[in-house]
Amino acid sequence: MIPIVHPADLPLEEMQQGTLYRSRDVSITSRLGITKLGVSYSEVPPGKSGCPFHNHLAEDEVFVILEGTGIYRFGASEHPIKAGDVLGAPAGGTETAHQIRNTGETPLRYLSLSNSAAADIVQYPDSGKFQAHARDSTGRSFRFVGRPASELDYWDGEPGA
Known part of the structure; x- marks a missing residue:
């Protein structure tokens, strides 16, 4: 294993949803060991x-802007961003919800780093939904997306x- 990665040499996975969401991404975690x-x-x-406005209850994130310009929506405010900026998204409630949007003329390129929590709850303030996900050391995982209105009594069933 060589512990060096050059993102431009990696195969990127394209994602597109509707008219607002589109990105090309690659995880480089395992490639670095x-x-x-x-x-x-x-x-x-x-x-x-690249994703909806969201916050994590257990996972901290950091974004390093490599190229381009955009807006960092964080909590109730928006901040202009450019190459060289480092953005923090600490775990917390909707006050730490975040989203990166490209407002420039060229692609916005960035690195995302997180503590990669084994279990997390992600809230989506704009749509009122949440996601629960967890994984264990063997790779087994669980994921559920819902809204609080679908809550059941603990003893139901x-x-x-």
Whole structure:
């Protein structure tokens, strides 16, 4: 293993959803031999965002802007961003919700780093939904996306309850 990665040489996975979301991404964590830190590279075209406005209850994130310009929506505010900026997205409630949007004329390229929590709850303030996900050391995983209105009583459906 060579512990050096050049993102431009890696195969990027294209994602597009609707008219606002589009990106090309690749996880580089395993390529670096890292197990407790999530690292990925993203390219977002002009006028697009790579993901919805969201916050993590357990996972801290840092973004390093490599090229381009955009807006960093964080909590109730928006901040202009450019190459060389380092953005923090600490774990917390909706006050730490975040989203990167490309407002420039060229692709916005950045690195994402996270503590890669084994379990997390992600909230999406704009749509009122949440995601619960967890994984274990063997790679087994669980993921559920819903809204608080779908909550059941703890004892719902249990035998003899």
